[in-house]
Amino acid sequence: MEVAIAVVGGSWKMTVVKHLLGGPLRFNALNRAVGPVTPRVLTRQLRDLEADGVVHREVFPEVPPRVEYSLTPLGESLAGLVAQLDTWGGAYANRLGLVR
Amino acid sequence: MEVAIAVVGGSWKMTVVKHLLGGPLRFNALNRAVGPVTPRVLTRQLRDLEADGVVHREVFPEVPPRVEYSLTPLGESLAGLVAQLDTWGGAYANRLGLVR
DNA sequence: CAGAATCCTAACGGATACTG
């Protein structure tokens, strides 16, 4: 339990995984997709996910530089979790809308 | 997504929910169940969960004092998430065991 | 394009001790 939270707990990590489920993305594309996250923060989260074996980082030695991020099999095994979090978060947001 | 992480992201929050799925628990019982968490930290997490409508806190005006924590319906709706996190965390831990 | 460098701060998690 705590292990999972440690891997997944970062504010943007699961959002990153969610967007990578649709296929590899380059750094700036990911940055735009994920939301209002600064490059510095996104880089940290990506490095964490990489270290945890969730994300794969591939550098293409080109000009201009290209770096693609994709999910490892382990990362893809988070798909169910992403779906549940997404659903639950949606329901929770709705509930807030109703209560307020 | 981010909403869900905000509610669930605390280091002990999902562990608390997990243990409350088995029924209401008193503060110290919960403290023992959850693990090496200090009262101060546990209190914070519980107050957060209460504010988010996940946990219900009931005080029984007795001597000695008794306070029971239980899940709200919203809290119980996290059961699936708990199960997935638990499973995934277990698998991840095993994988670590294999790789190292 | 993909980040690194630098800086800041709020808050989180924790240790320890004390109390109605």
Next chain:
DNA sequence: CAGTATCCGTTAGGATTCTG
């Protein structure tokens, strides 16, 4: 029993600016 009080260090997250 169920916390509160006080203190602490780390670090996560963010803003801004710069670069190979």
